[in-house]
Amino acid sequence: MRRQAISLVVFLVGSATSALALEASVGYPTNDTERMGQRLFNQTCRLCHGSNVEGTLPGAPALTKNSLGGDAGALQSFISNGTASVGGPGRMPAWKYRYSPEQIQAIASYIKTIPPPVPGI
Numbered sequence: 525m526r527r528q529a530i531s532l533v534v535f536l537v538g539s540a541t542s543a544l545a546l547e548a549s550v551g552y553p554t555n556d557t558e559r560m561g562q563r564l565f566n567q568t569c570r571l572c573h574g575s576n577v578e579g580t581l582p583g584a585p586a587l588t589k590n591s592l593g594g595d596a597g598a599l600q601s602f603i604s605n606g607t608a609s610v611g612g613p614g615r616m617p618a619w620k621y622r623y624s625p626e627q628i629q630a631i632a633s634y635i636k637t638i639p640p641p642v643p644g645i
Contacts, residue, residue, distance in 0.1 A: 550576050558630070
């Protein structure tokens with residue numbers, strides 16, 4: 525019985541550690557704004573764009589610091605207004621109805637920490 529209890533504790537700790545690793549996503553936030561953006565991204569954007577920001581659903585592109593030509597202002601505008609504002613094929617909602625401009629700027633700042641994929645990998 526004691527051995528089973530220890531095994532269960534080890535399993536639960538390992539599972540929690542794995543969940544925290546997924547929460548980290550793939551960017552490299554270095555300040556509080558980027559960390560807040562990472563948290564918001566993981567709460568809302570990750571469902572469509574994926575935990576590795578590879579774009580898991582049709583119309584949800586992979587994201588990197590080079591998205592939209594690397595223009596942070598364009599990225600913030602796109603997050604704010606969604607795909608309907610540009611007539612795009614995706615279904616991204618306009619997040620300006622849920623998040624403040626500061627929160628949208630934080631999400632864009634976090635996306636700017638995501639390195640582009642290494643070719644051939």
